[in-house]
Amino acid sequence: MRLxxxxxxxxxxxxxxxxxxxxxxxxxxxxxxxxxxxxxxxxLGVLLFTTGVGILIYKNxxxxxxxxxxxxxxxxxxxxxxxxxxxxxPYSSTKVSAPTPYFDYIVLLGCxxxxxxxxxxxxxxxLLDERLGQTTLxxxxxxxxxxxxxxxxGVLSLAITAFASFWGLSVSPQQWYHNDFFSSANLxxxxxxxxTGLAGIALVLHQRGIKQHFTxxxxxxxxxxxxxxxxxxxxxxxxxxxLYLILxxxxxxxxxxxxxxxxxxxxxxxxxxxxxxxxxxxxxDFLVNEAGIWFLYMLLSCGGFVAFVINxxxxxxxxx
Amino acid sequence: xxxxxxxxxxxxxxxxxxxxxxxxxxxxxxxxxxxISAAHSSPFFHPNVIIRILLFLASLIALSGVTGLLTIFxxxxxxxxxxxxxxxxxxxxxxxxxxxxxxxxxxxxxxKSGVTEALLYHAMAFVLGGMASITDYNVHITTIGCLxxxxxxxxxxxxxxxxxxxxxxxxxxxxxxxxxMGGIMQQIIPIVFIVLFTPLYFVIKKQxxxxxxxxxxxxxILMEALMLLIIYAAGNYLVxxxxxxxxxxxxxxxxQDIPFALLFYFLTIAIPIxxxxxxxxxKDVVLIRxxxxxxxxxxxxxxxxFSLGHPxxxxxxxxxxxxxxxxxxxxxxxxxxHGFTRENILSDKWRNANLEAFVVSQTLGGNHPTATSTDGxxxxxxxxxxxxxxx
Numbered sequence: 001m002r003l004x005x006x007x008x009x010x011x012x013x014x015x016x017x018x019x020x021x022x023x024x025x026x027x028x029x030x031x032x033x034x035x036x037x038x039x040x041x042x043x044l045g046v047l048l049f050t051t052g053v054g055i056l057i058y059k060n061x062x063x064x065x066x067x068x069x070x071x072x073x074x075x076x077x078x079x080x081x082x083x084x085x086x087x088x089x090p091y092s093s094t095k096v097s098a099p100t101p102y103f104d105y106i107v108l109l110g111c112x113x114x115x116x117x118x119x120x121x122x123x124x125x126x127l128l129d130e131r132l133g134q135t136t137l138x139x140x141x142x143x144x145x146x147x148x149x150x151x152x153x154g155v156l157s158l159a160i161t162a163f164a165s166f167w168g169l170s171v172s173p174q175q176w177y178h179n180d181f182f183s184s185a186n187l188x189x190x191x192x193x194x195x196t197g198l199a200g201i202a203l204v205l206h207q208r209g210i211k212q213h214f215t216x217x218x219x220x221x222x223x224x225x226x227x228x229x230x231x232x233x234x235x236x237x238x239x240x241x242x243l244y245l246i247l248x249x250x251x252x253x254x255x256x257x258x259x260x261x262x263x264x265x266x267x268x269x270x271x272x273x274x275x276x277x278x279x280x281x282x283x284x285d286f287l288v289n290e291a292g293i294w295f296l297y298m299l300l301s302c303g304g305f306v307a308f309v310i311n312x313x314x315x316x317x318x319x320x
Numbered sequence: 321x322x323x324x325x326x327x328x329x330x331x332x333x334x335x336x337x338x339x340x341x342x343x344x345x346x347x348x349x350x351x352x353x354x355x356i357s358a359a360h361s362s363p364f365f366h367p368n369v370i371i372r373i374l375l376f377l378a379s380l381i382a383l384s385g386v387t388g389l390l391t392i393f394x395x396x397x398x399x400x401x402x403x404x405x406x407x408x409x410x411x412x413x414x415x416x417x418x419x420x421x422x423x424x425x426x427x428x429x430x431x432k433s434g435v436t437e438a439l440l441y442h443a444m445a446f447v448l449g450g451m452a453s454i455t456d457y458n459v460h461i462t463t464i465g466c467l468x469x470x471x472x473x474x475x476x477x478x479x480x481x482x483x484x485x486x487x488x489x490x491x492x493x494x495x496x497x498x499x500x501m502g503g504i505m506q507q508i509i510p511i512v513f514i515v516l517f518t519p520l521y522f523v524i525k526k527q528x529x530x531x532x533x534x535x536x537x538x539x540x541i542l543m544e545a546l547m548l549l550i551i552y553a554a555g556n557y558l559v560x561x562x563x564x565x566x567x568x569x570x571x572x573x574x575x576q577d578i579p580f581a582l583l584f585y586f587l588t589i590a591i592p593i594x595x596x597x598x599x600x601x602x603k604d605v606v607l608i609r610x611x612x613x614x615x616x617x618x619x620x621x622x623x624x625x626f627s628l629g630h631p632x633x634x635x636x637x638x639x640x641x642x643x644x645x646x647x648x649x650x651x652x653x654x655x656x657x658h659g660f661t662r663e664n665i666l667s668d669k670w671r672n673a674n675l676e677a678f679v680v681s682q683t684l685g686g687n688h689p690t691a692t693s694t695d696g697x698x699x700x701x702x703x704x705x706x707x708x709x710x711x
Contacts, residue, residue: 002531005335014356019348026665031656032603035664037612038653041646049639055632101662102647109643265370272374292392299385302378306435309375310428313365 003027035101042105050112057120074117080110088150093210096151107150111158115139136166148211156214160198160221167194169225188236191229192247195222216262223255223267227274234278248278276301323535324425324476325364330535332360333431345665364431375434383442387412406453413446432478440477444469463493474539483539487546499567506568507579513554521547541606548595548610555587558621588618603659 006027010020025031053073060066084107087099098104122135143159146152164170167190202218205211230251233244252271259267280297287293323330336357343353367375394408420439424430448462448469455461470486473479491513498505498512524547527533528540553559561578564570572578592615599607623634653662 002534004531009335009356012359014352014359015348019352022347023342029603030659031661031665032605032659033661033663033665034608034653035662037608038646038650038662041612041642042650045639045642045646047639048635049643052632052635052637052639056636059632101650105643265368265374269370269374273377291388295385295388295392297385298381299389302382302385305378306375306382309367309371309378310365310435313367 039101039105042102046105046109046112050109050116053113054116057116070117070120073113077110077113077117080106080113084110084150091149092151095211095213098151103150104152104154107146107152108154111143111146111155114142136162140166147214151211153214153217157217157221160218163198164194164221164225169194188229188232191225191232195226195229195251198222199226216264219255219258219262219267223251223258223270226251227255227270231274231278234281245278245282248274272305323478324421325431325478325535327535329362329364329429330431332362333364333366334534335360336362363429365429365433366431367433372432372434372437376438379435379438380442383416383438403454406450409446409450409453413443413448413450416443416446436477437479437481440473440479441481444473444482459496460493463489463496467493475536478535478539480538480542483542484546487543487550491550510554510560510584514551517547517550517554521551544606545610548607549614552591552595552610552614552617555584555591556617556621557581557584557588558617558624560584588621592618 003024006015006020006023009015010017015023056069057066057073060069084103087103089096089099118138119135140159140162143155143162147156147159168187169191198218199222202215202222206215227248230244230248234241234248237244252275255267255271259265259271280301283297287297339348339353339356342348343350348356390412394405398404416439420436420443424433424436424439430436448466451465452458452462467486467489470482470489473482474486494513494516495509498509521544524540524544528537528544533540557578561572561584564578565572570578578584592611595607595611595614598604599611619638623631628634650662653660
């Protein structure tokens with residue numbers, strides 16, 4: 001935005017004198033925000049520090065100085081939580097804004113360090129082999145508690161991913177890309193139940209008016225897990241995938257509805273992409289395997305979709 | 321100088337984007353936004369970013385269908401190969417440009433709708449591909465062709481990826497020409513880059529200030545950042561050394577170093593400091609952001625050659641240092657000082673709390689069935705207390 005443009009708006013009386021003065025300060029850079037830069041640095045700091053500490057603990061287990069550093073880490077974790085409890089306003093079911101710009105990062109750091117310390121204790125007392133799952137569950141519980149207490153979306157998504165990995169599901173596109181969709185057989189069924197169950201819980205919480213701004217994150221994970229699960233079901237059951245196809249279409253329909261409800265086109269994107277892949281796979285059983293027909297299919301299906309969106313552009317513009 | 325788009329509509333569209341942001345930050349009221357938007361109507365079809373991605377993907381698949389059908393048709397009526405196919409590919413690309421311009425931009429008034437990008441890249445790919453194959457993949461001519469096509473596309477369609485392509489082609493062309501000359505020319509490549517791109521940076525900065533350049537503002541900002549990165553890379557010790565070793569077969573014995581090593585050490589330290597100093601002095605957001613990035617790369621450069629062999633200690637210390645310094649800076653800026661504030665007065669349009677939450681879940685622990693959160697090297701860089709929910 002150029003200053004001349006702002007002046008023009010003021011001349012045409014779109015802005016009051018006071019608003020003009022406020023905006024003029026920002027646009028002429030008399031007041032310059034470094035909020036984005038500083039919060040990025042904080043995030044990077046948390047990322048580097050927790051990664052470094054994680055490796056450090058893992059590499060030096062059993063050393064003499066080790067117990068000392070664990071004690072120091074515990075103290076630091078405690079410090080983070082004391083700070084968080086002291087600064088935060090009491091729990092509220094509505095959205096609470098952070099008291100300081102770095103509050104969110106201290107909560108995040110505290111949670112991650114807590115998990116590191118917990119993991120170490122488990123390892124040291126050799127509880128690891130048989131109770132690996134429980135550690136993940138404990139981590140998930142702590143993340144959930146912290147997310148609700150301190151109103152933290154980032155910790156909430158950590159909680160959901162930890163909870164999913166308790167069930168053996170990895171919620172990471174990077175891993176989906178490297179391995180199969182899920183690491184062992186029948187996990188896609190777990191994924192279907194997990195997605196449905198968590199979405200159900202999220203809806204109940206939403207209805208009760210508890211942290212309604214969390215609902216988007218829940219639905220985001222649930223729809224992805226459910227749709228990937230259904231699609232995996234279609235791919236691995238060569239002959240009898242009808243049930244999974246129906247489930248996938250149901251999932252897509254619900255995701256589209258959620259998108260409408262949450263005013264998010266992201267869910268529409270998921271539904272269209274998964275629906276299109278599944279439909280194409282389904283049609284490949286029937287269509288003649290000839291290149292020309294498939295090119296025509298690509299042209300008609302996607303061209304049709306583009307034409308549809310452009311035709312209903314007023315609808316697609318409204319929420320933007 | 322003219323772009324393919326109606327300037328008044330573009331002006332209005334950009335103004336409305338700003339006004340919406342002001343409204344989100346409660347700087348103006350909703351009624352004011354409504355009256356501004358009524359007075360600055362813009363008939364462009366410029367949808368939300370997700371819809372753009374959807375339209376882009378769908379258009380690309382549909383266009384592949386068209387290309388496939390045409391290929392089958394052409395192959396069925398003739399068994400020509402080679403030159404004829406290349407010429408047809410260029411003609412097809414030009415036809416796609418005309419189609420984009422006449423049907424979508426003039427006719428349906430699309431502005432960066434996803435469909436336009438898909439058609440544009442499709443058209444460029446066919447023109448350039450055909451040209452490369454006609455010239456028998458001659459690197460000089462193909463790179464010059466890329467430079468021209470990308471520049472024209474960036475200029476006419478205000479497209480950022482074309483801008484990136486154009487700068488990339490220029491860099492590659494320059495490097496390639498000097499490299500093939502051989503001898504002393506190879507040695508002075510870094511100097512030539514710094515000497516050529518520094519004035520270019522100032523030219524771009526000056527262009528950016530002109531009122532008539534406003535429609536190209538995003539392209540110019542991208543170019544400005546790229547120039548800064550190129551100048552830095554040309555002086556960076558790691559880049560120069562690794563390129564010398566890998567491309568010019570330079571043998572570096574232990575105890576030896578690359579020519580002018582001290583100069584490059586100096587530049588590796590000095591350029592980030594210069595960037596950060598002038599960035600803060602002139603409150604130049606491009607300089608500040610680039611400076612943070614290159615500063616990190618300079619630290620990495622020195623760690624790479626003078627490592628103590630304990631990366632985890634470095635990580636921990638660097639993280640702790642960053643956290644402490646940033647928190648101190650944030651506390652210092654509790655009330656604005658020297659015109660800087662820690663408050664988020666007008667956030668970037670793509671900042672989004674939900675997106676940031678997802679980034680956190682993908683880069684930090686909690687994603688894997690291990691107890692310690694030891695992984696997380698994926699390294700995202702955007703996070704923060706969110707502000708808008710415009711997804």
